[in-house]
Amino acid sequence: MLFSKLLLPTLKDAPQEAEVVSHKLMLRSGMIRKVASGIYTWLPLGLKVLKKVENIVREEMDNSGAQEVFMPMVQPRELWEETKRWEKMGPELLRIKDRHDRDFCLGPTHEEVITDIIRDNVKSYRELPLNIYQIQTKFRDEVRPRYGIMRGREFLMKDSYSFNIDEESLQETYLIMRETYKKVLERIGLEYKISAADSGAIGGDSSEEFHVLAENGEDTIAISDSSEFAINTELLLKDGEDISTLEGKPSPDGNGTIQIKKGIEVGHIFKLGKLYAESMKASVLNSDGNASTLFMGCYGIGVSRLVAAAIEQNHDEKGIVWPHSIAPFDINIISIGYDKNKDIAKASTDLYKELSEMNYSVLLDDRKDGYGVKIKDSELIGIPLNIVIGKKFTEDNEVELIGRNGETSTNPITEIKTILDFFKNK
RNA sequence: CGGGGUAUAGCGCAGUCUGGUAGCGCACUCGCUUUGGGAGCGAGUGGUCGUAAGUUCGAAUCUUACUACCCCGACCA
Incomplete structure (x- = not known):
């Protein structure tokens, strides 16, 4: 590529709208431009990086045995009513109407759509386990988008959904995804921690978060100074307790003492159990010939957020220092x-x-x-x-x-x- | 949604208090000289001063309303 032909509008000064370093550098290096709050165009240089991250994620997902699909961004109200999320979700679910006055929403996640596909097309335990993924644009109408790509309203995400006949099988898939995410982050070349997490609004039994360590991280995690242990500090704090009081305490896993670090959550893996399968009546016949409700897991990794996180962790006063794996x-x-x-x-x-x-x-x-x-x-x-x-x-x-x-x-x-x-x- | 702030050329800013018809740096165009750490000289292009209404002979400047964007909080992957 000839530099003179590239659409690469670099800037000496960062626009005043940018606060954090990854946002400033992405604007200055001509990777992105803002279209509206939390909504960005990826210019050629930025897109090259985004595609590199996307391809690493795709290769590791394929290696893990997962299968890629592509689901619609626009989803009908009826599916969301089955799980009661049409009512439960607040304004972060962006609702729209088509020309016939039918209700739709822009997909913030795809449990409903994938579960609908699986219940209609998978009838036997012999076809399981399945792990289906896509790499797709999500839209969440955040209360307050911020920090550029890091917390946009529209963002690129790899989301996958596993369907298992029982808890043991779900546990196996969960661990495979855990290893897959480790491989992705190691291949990109980022320093990260895996921490136990609150499973939040998506619900389900248990979950873990993958954090890229960086000073500007939005999340605060407690890590042990002498083991792999890490946990979201929200889970350690009693009411009214200050985060600073945790530093230096014995680690809950019995190894060493607690250190407080800032992290950017780039991945989250959940065991959902029967939560959505039950409300959507997703079942297959088991080996006894009886209908058996599916166990599900869901596994998300923020592809566009990874780009911003990589910059937060790898830059100096001159600019970005890309890991070779994702350099444009x-x-x-x-x-x-x-x-x-x-x-x-x-x-x-x-x-x-x-x-x-x-x-x-x-x-x-x-x-x-x-x-x-x-x-x-x-x-x-x-x-x-x-x-x-x-x-x-x-x-x-x-x-x-x-x-x-x-x-x-x-x-x-x-x-x-x-x-x-x-x-x-x- | 509560609190704070910003809006003047692609980017960074001055001008607003004290009203007189818009300016600086960078970028961009043309010419010449340059070319190993953001070059020099000369000549240029580009702005309904966020939007609307009002006050006034006259509004970037004063008044009112609105909008967009940013930060803190609450919320969230």
């Missing part, structure tokens, strides 16, 4: 004098082709600007590796490598292999 481009070729010096232009283009053929995603900064402008933009948008072709190339046939982490080296342009080793070893 692997390499940026900073070509100084591209428009004037034919040798530099040719060397840059040749290198661009060569690296592209090796399956790296490469950006070539062919703009008429100087080194300062180009490196600043590259640092802002967080490209892991820059290759500078300029004066040193004309003089000594050498290029400079600048990692986003600060590492640099100078090499003859012919040593592509060295360049890539440098890249891979970071």
